[in-house]
Amino acid sequence: MISKLISRGSDNKKYFAAALAATMIPLSSCHTLPPQDRPQERPPKAISQAQAPSAETVKLYLQHCSSCHRDDRSGLTGPALIPETIGKFDEARIARTIAEGIAATQMPSFGNLLSPEQIRSMAAYLKSPTASDPVWTEADVKNSRSLAALSLAGKPRPGVDPWNLFFVVSHGDHGLSIMDGRNYRVLKHLRMRPGIHGGIKYSLDGRRAYALTRDGWLTSIDVYGMKVIGEIRVAINSRNLAVSEDGRFILVGNLLPASLALLDARDLSLVSYVPTKSKISAVYTAFGRASFVVAYRDLAKITEYSTDLSSSRETPLGAPFEDFMFDPSYRYAVGTSRSSGQAEVADIESQRVVARFPLEGLPHLGSGIAFKEGDKTFLALPNMKIGQISVIETGTWTVVKKIPTSGPAFFCERTKIRTRSSPTRFSARRKTKSTSSARNASNWSKHSYPPLEKPRLIRSLPKTADLPL
Structure with missing residues (x-):
């Protein structure tokens, strides 16, 4: 798993991979739930005699x-x-x-x-299943927090561009290597908790990096100092995390216990812990809306919460979203339910589903991209089951092209900056033991390609998929 902060230098005027970050953003949730969404008492699991251990x-x-x-x-x-x-x-x-x-x-x-x-x-x-779900309470979350330091390094290492680094997760030794993006030299190798997934996320100023494991451990890293500065365990099994648009909060969606954990992004202190009725599919930030959006595995709805968690509103769906992405405006969430054979488009402004279109196979919307041709915007969606990329026109929400690939693909990325007279080019990558994502921190005015949303592109964070490893 590889994540990169792209340099502002001239080497990146032609090549970049920031389309994912520009079009898909993390979501979140709140500290109060309506009665129908509050968790109910679960009966003990029934274990057959054959499953019972000696x-x-x-x-x-x-x-x-x-x-x-x-x-x-x-x-x-x-x-x-x-x-x-x-x-x-x-x-x-x-x-x-x-x-x-x-x-x-x-x-x-x-x-x-x-x-x-x-x-x-x-x-x-x-x-074998456990006799009952393991318990991880709000008190356990608070007690698990540890800090190595509150202050960050004042400046980056001499000769190191902090905006041109690779963060490479190695599952073999549970390590995180920080590499120089210019010469691929390993600058620092950190020992991490096992099972990092979902991609490394970054603070808006690029000073902190956040890594989440499947076991619910959230680690904060000082990018300049290249060291771990804190960690906390928010759950037994976590899905993904999102950093708020203002950079103040981190929201983590969890599978076990089904919950949402809101943390202070500076010191990882727990701000709010929310048990939920359903396991969380994803949490994302809706940039430009000062909000988080949450999708549930077992509830046919998505919920938008204000960044300060003071208000929320729901959009009912035809089926639960197991995977979704935003269009560049962050008003429309395009999602799928596994094996449904179709996608739904939810307008979180009007709080209703506005379109449906067929989408066969196993599309991975969380790793799609958006691009413009003329005055039209399109989505390119990879498929992890069949060898094709589906191209969707957002104005009509129809499939306008199916591009054959040599095999199932895990994600799409933009491979070149196009000029006004040349077509957009993108590539599909197969699912491997590593994935890559990028945040483009360069000056967009240097490029001939007109950005979809200039302020949001500059401020957006990398969005990487939850790769099952």
């Missing part, structure tokens, strides 16, 4: 694993070991990890301590 397996887990992963498997210094976080791995891979460990991490090998049968039983136990 007493010996549980004893082995408590003996060897609980000090890092907690007794309830919700994670501590190590990641949560529950179906919500490791369900995508088969038992053979989990067993191999137990036996061999993970190099350059605190995960040791247990091949010499446990028999092959014990390792297989442990892998099956970790894949």
Whole structure:
């Protein structure tokens, strides 16, 4: 996973990848919920006799694993070991990890301590559901916060352009490498919490970077000082985060417990913790509207909240949005529900669905782009199931072109600045172990390409997809 701050220098006059950041923005939510959205008491999970672990397996887990992963498997210094976080791995891979460990991490090998049968039983136990959902309360969130420093470095390192850096996440050693964008030299390698996903986000001034793990750990990084300055665990399983338009707040949407956590972007202190009735699909910032927008996995609506969380309004949908993006005006949210075969366009100003159009396969709207041709605006949407890019005209909300690709693609990016007389060019990238996004901090007046929204492009943050790794 790679994220970049693009230089303001002349090297970037021709090439850039800021279209994602310009068209898709993070969303958020509030500290008060109407009665129908408040969480209800959940009954204990029913576990069949076949799923129930043996007493010996549980004893082995408590003996060897609980000090890092907690007794309830919700994670501590190590990641949560529950179906919500490791369900995508088969038992053979989990067993191999137990036996061999993970190099350059605190995960040791247990091949010499446990028999092959014990390792297989442990892998099956970790894949099984817990008797009840692990608990992570508001008090737990507050108690997990730690700060290394409140003040930031006064200036960047000598010879380093802080606006021309790559932030490269390496899942093999749970590291984050900060690289010089000019010569690709690693300037600093930071040891991070396991499972960073969703892309690195940045403060508006580029001074802080924020990384979120699937286990709910949010880490703040001083870009100038190239060091971790604070962290907090907001949930057991998190979806993504958004930074408010004014840079004051961070909103994190969570899957387990289903909740929203609002934090002070400066010191990661908890401002508000909101249990929700549904797991969160996404939280995004609606730039130019001073608001956050929240989508839910199990509720057919999106909610727009003011940045200060003092007011909210809902837009009903035909089906829950599992993935969506904004048009350049941030008035229209285009979303899909998995396997529905169509997309819906929600007008968050009038609070209603204004259009629907067919969209087959598994489109990844969160990694699409917007571009202009003449006086028309289009969206280019990659597809993770079939080899094509769907081009949508926003004026009519119709599919005007299906561009074949060599295979399923994970995201689109703009590859060149076009002139007024040349066509827009973009490329599709296949899903790999790394993704890239960028924020263009250069002076747009230098370019011949007319921006969609000049003030918003300059202030927008990188929007990267939630890549399941």
